[in-house]
Amino acid sequence: MFEDILHNVQKQPSLVHCITNYVTVNDVANMVLASGGSPIMADDKSEVEEITSICTSLVINIGTLNARTVEAMVLAGKRANELGHPVILDPVGAGASSMRTETVKRLLKEVRFSVIRGNISEIKTVFEGSGATPGVDASEADAVTEENLWEAADMAKRLSAQTGAVVVITGATDIAADEHKAFILRNGDPMMAKITGTGCMLDGVIAGFVGSNQDKVLEATAAAVCAMGYCGEKARAKCEGTSSLRMHLIDVMSSLTADELERGADVESRI
Amino acid sequence: MFEDILHNVQKQPSLVHCITNYVTVNDVANMVLASGGSPIMADDKSEVEEITSICTSLVINIGTLNARTVEAMVLAGKRANELGHPVILDPVGAGASSMRTETVKRLLKEVRFSVIRGNISEIKTVFEGSGATPGVDASEADAVTEENLWEAADMAKRLSAQTGAVVVITGATDIAADEHKAFILRNGDPMMAKITGTGCMLDGVIAGFVGSNQDKVLEATAAAVCAMGYCGEKARAKCEGTSSLRMHLIDVMSSLTADELERGADVESRI
Amino acid sequence: MFEDILHNVQKQPSLVHCITNYVTVNDVANMVLASGGSPIMADDKSEVEEITSICTSLVINIGTLNARTVEAMVLAGKRANELGHPVILDPVGAGASSMRTETVKRLLKEVRFSVIRGNISEIKTVFEGSGATPGVDASEADAVTEENLWEAADMAKRLSAQTGAVVVITGATDIAADEHKAFILRNGDPMMAKITGTGCMLDGVIAGFVGSNQDKVLEATAAAVCAMGYCGEKARAKCEGTSSLRMHLIDVMSSLTADELERGADVESRI
Numbered sequence: 001m002f003e004d005i006l007h008n009v010q011k012q013p014s015l016v017h018c019i020t021n022y023v024t025v026n027d028v029a030n031m032v033l034a035s036g037g038s039p040i041m042a043d044d045k046s047e048v049e050e051i052t053s054i055c056t057s058l059v060i061n062i063g064t065l066n067a068r069t070v071e072a073m074v075l076a077g078k079r080a081n082e083l084g085h086p087v088i089l090d091p092v093g094a095g096a097s098s099m100r101t102e103t104v105k106r107l108l109k110e111v112r113f114s115v116i117r118g119n120i121s122e123i124k125t126v127f128e129g130s131g132a133t134p135g136v137d138a139s140e141a142d143a144v145t146e147e148n149l150w151e152a153a154d155m156a157k158r159l160s161a162q163t164g165a166v167v168v169i170t171g172a173t174d175i176a177a178d179e180h181k182a183f184i185l186r187n188g189d190p191m192m193a194k195i196t197g198t199g200c201m202l203d204g205v206i207a208g209f210v211g212s213n214q215d216k217v218l219e220a221t222a223a224a225v226c227a228m229g230y231c232g233e234k235a236r237a238k239c240e241g242t243s244s245l246r247m248h249l250i251d252v253m254s255s256l257t258a259d260e261l262e263r264g265a266d267v268e269s270r271i
Numbered sequence: 272m273f274e275d276i277l278h279n280v281q282k283q284p285s286l287v288h289c290i291t292n293y294v295t296v297n298d299v300a301n302m303v304l305a306s307g308g309s310p311i312m313a314d315d316k317s318e319v320e321e322i323t324s325i326c327t328s329l330v331i332n333i334g335t336l337n338a339r340t341v342e343a344m345v346l347a348g349k350r351a352n353e354l355g356h357p358v359i360l361d362p363v364g365a366g367a368s369s370m371r372t373e374t375v376k377r378l379l380k381e382v383r384f385s386v387i388r389g390n391i392s393e394i395k396t397v398f399e400g401s402g403a404t405p406g407v408d409a410s411e412a413d414a415v416t417e418e419n420l421w422e423a424a425d426m427a428k429r430l431s432a433q434t435g436a437v438v439v440i441t442g443a444t445d446i447a448a449d450e451h452k453a454f455i456l457r458n459g460d461p462m463m464a465k466i467t468g469t470g471c472m473l474d475g476v477i478a479g480f481v482g483s484n485q486d487k488v489l490e491a492t493a494a495a496v497c498a499m500g501y502c503g504e505k506a507r508a509k510c511e512g513t514s515s516l517r518m519h520l521i522d523v524m525s526s527l528t529a530d531e532l533e534r535g536a537d538v539e540s541r542i
Numbered sequence: 543m544f545e546d547i548l549h550n551v552q553k554q555p556s557l558v559h560c561i562t563n564y565v566t567v568n569d570v571a572n573m574v575l576a577s578g579g580s581p582i583m584a585d586d587k588s589e590v591e592e593i594t595s596i597c598t599s600l601v602i603n604i605g606t607l608n609a610r611t612v613e614a615m616v617l618a619g620k621r622a623n624e625l626g627h628p629v630i631l632d633p634v635g636a637g638a639s640s641m642r643t644e645t646v647k648r649l650l651k652e653v654r655f656s657v658i659r660g661n662i663s664e665i666k667t668v669f670e671g672s673g674a675t676p677g678v679d680a681s682e683a684d685a686v687t688e689e690n691l692w693e694a695a696d697m698a699k700r701l702s703a704q705t706g707a708v709v710v711i712t713g714a715t716d717i718a719a720d721e722h723k724a725f726i727l728r729n730g731d732p733m734m735a736k737i738t739g740t741g742c743m744l745d746g747v748i749a750g751f752v753g754s755n756q757d758k759v760l761e762a763t764a765a766a767v768c769a770m771g772y773c774g775e776k777a778r779a780k781c782e783g784t785s786s787l788r789m790h791l792i793d794v795m796s797s798l799t800a801d802e803l804e805r806g807a808d809v810e811s812r813i
Contacts, residue, residue, distance in 0.1 A: 015676070015677050022312075023296050024297060025565050029566075033737065040638070041565050041605070042639070046639075047642065050640065050641075063312070064312055067317065093311070100318065134286070135311045136309075194305070195301055242304060243520075247518060248782075248785075250784055251782050251786050254783040292583070293583075294568055294571055295568060295571075298568070334583070335585065337585070367593060368593050406582045465576070465796065467575060512792065512793025512796040513792055513796040514576070514791075514793045517572070
């Protein structure tokens with residue numbers, strides 16, 4: 001189901017401009033490379049418009065935002081919009097501080113996003129305009145379970161209708177939805193929550209996949225989420241602890257084939 | 272001896288706010304996770320007070336300090352003090368530049384610390400108010416040996432009496448002391464000095480352990496130091512070079528049990 | 543041929559001050575350690591002159607430059623010049639934005655460099671004063687092949703004559719040249735391009751090797767390039783994907799002997 005997506009990634013690799021956090025930035029760069037794209041990190045307001053112009057897509061991740069980089073995010077986002085480049089938003093910790101919540105509001109007002117990806121607490125905050133995310137991880141009270149899965153998918157669809165962006169909620173089970181259709185993606189392993197940056201790395205993979213498949217944003221996003229989860233399962237089987245899990249995750253992605261993903265994908269969709 | 276400490280870490284995991292350097296921040300985040308806590312990195316002065324409020328403990332590490340982040344350190348430290356959260360100071364490179372030495376003086380004046388951790392040259396600088404640390408590693412002239420071990424432990428106890436903080440001196444042999452009692456910890460491997468960030472990672476482990484054991488700061492700190500050293504020994508036995516040492520170090524920590532640490536600990540204490 | 547160089551690295555290890563990007567900084571620090579030096583990262587203008595004074599050599603890498611760090615680069619570079627410390631320039635992405643191109647021009651005007659290292663597109667930009675580097679990777683149109691190899695080496699020699707610096711062009715085949723002589727270095731593996739930071743890590747190795755061999759800048763630089771390529775070959779043979787390639791690269795460097803490099807080196811030189 002995602003074979004075409006991966007073939008396009010190989011045929012027309014994306015150059016992904018990332019304005020992201022300094023915690024996981026190295027993993028993001030290596031994951032973009034492993035998944036077939038090329039990364040460039042640049043966050044000074046004097047150059048972000050020029051840099052984003054030579055790229056295919058843009059990631060805006062507010063993981064360690066500060067006054068200086070927020071301005072660069074807005075400038076780069078607007079320029080990417082003018083050029084029709086897909087822009088991915090990761091509202092890390094939205095709801096954990098008013099600076100984060102307000103920055104996300106400002107970004108949504110000034111920039112059109114192709115994809116918004118977060119955990120359930122972050123997406124709830126984006127949807128409701130306020131929240132109480134307990135750090136950068138989702139609140140347990142918010143956890144997506146089999147019982148409330150379609151309720152969460154419905155929120156994703158409604159946020160998509162509001163913003164025009166494909167909305168991704170990652171967790172034990174992942175959701176990717178546009179206004180009309182939701183994918184439920186069941187690949188992955190709980191141990192992935194024990195390393196930092198799986199979400200940020202996924203942002204980069206999504207940006208690469210969507211950049212190479214600009215007419216199929218929802219499918220490309222779902223393929224990226226699925227690829228990440230599938231690589232996590234394989235990495236889990238090889239690892240001896242959390243740091244080798246991270247290494248194998250990137251290793252497995254770097255040799256993933258369209259065929260293999262086709263066989264390994266655990267995807268359900270509903271209109 | 273440290274069993275209770277580790278059980279509390281599991282029962283009541285800490286959320287650790289880190290204002291740390293951009294060199295080792297990813298390893299710190301992954302090590303906090305591996306040792307049972309959750310990390311959040313945030314360093315903008317507009318949000319650090321709010322972020323630290325939702326956390327259990329705070330790490331202030333001046334490894335790549337700059338004018339912007341020093342203000343954030345002071346604000347976060349003061350707020351953590353108001354809330355009674357343990358605050359850990361890592362005076363990286365104190366004595367190597369006057370900016371570092373003066374920043375440490377300011378932090379000690381404006382913030383109360385629960386734990387101060389550094390190498391012997393850094394701790395000497397903190398104790399004496401000036402120093403000549405040759406970079407971020409300890410001076411060979413300062414090296415702690417079996418001969419001057421109790422002299423170093425005595426300095427740690429006196430600095431603890433002055434500051435109210437548990438003082439940790441890491442090196443070939445580690446010391447953790449409050450005003451009344453010093454632990455000498457002999458776990459670890461010399462090869463750990465060949466990777467960057469073992470000290471910074473330890474800051475995060477201490478913050479997690481102390482956050483879950485706020486009534487036993489000295490014991491929790493000693494347990495963290497011991498756990499780090501013990502994991503270093505196991506990692507050394509598995510590794511093929513310095514980068515795999517780092518990977519195994521985090522891997523081993525991610526599966527460390529209270530029982531295993533109990534059997535592996537090499538600890539001596541003296542009043 | 544490089545045995546003496548490596549012996550000097552062991553006898554007189556360098557302390558390397560790095561003002562580098564936040565993407566690959568951890569790998570740079572660990573690679574400096576693995577190759578026999580000690581790293582210190584500091585980029586605030588209030589302390590860079592003092593920090594560089596206690597070091598042996600300085601790396602200036604503009605990978606994620608911003609207004610704040612550019613000033614620190616100039617200050618540190620000037621101080622290192624006054625003290626006669628070797629200074630290494632990595633003009634990352636020169637030609638990809640005018641900020642990068644202009645910053646490189648300013649640095650070349652205000653600081654004397656011992657070594658300039660970049661990919662072919664970056665070096666062309668430095669040589670010609672303008673360019674159109676497509677991100678942080680070289681343009682395919684610029685690729686160095688067996689056909690245009692001596693033409694590229696000639697450009698390196700001419701840029702060396704202009705600047706006084708040894709010029710390194712890295713790619714499928716590597717070139718290190720001063721005004722009089724060029725080394726062609728054929729070690730390495732194409733898979734090294736699939737991880738971020740091999741160039742930045744090489745900057746650190748060069749700074750360490752040159753710091754310990756200040757009277758033989760060209761040979762020390764060529765030895766560093768050769769060591770990096772040779773370690774890449776060995777790492778390629780051990781790895782299962784891109785992330786383990788990175789780990790093995792640092793692992794292999796951490797146990798590299800002068801003898802082994804002597805046997806593995808694939809070097810040609812021409813006047």
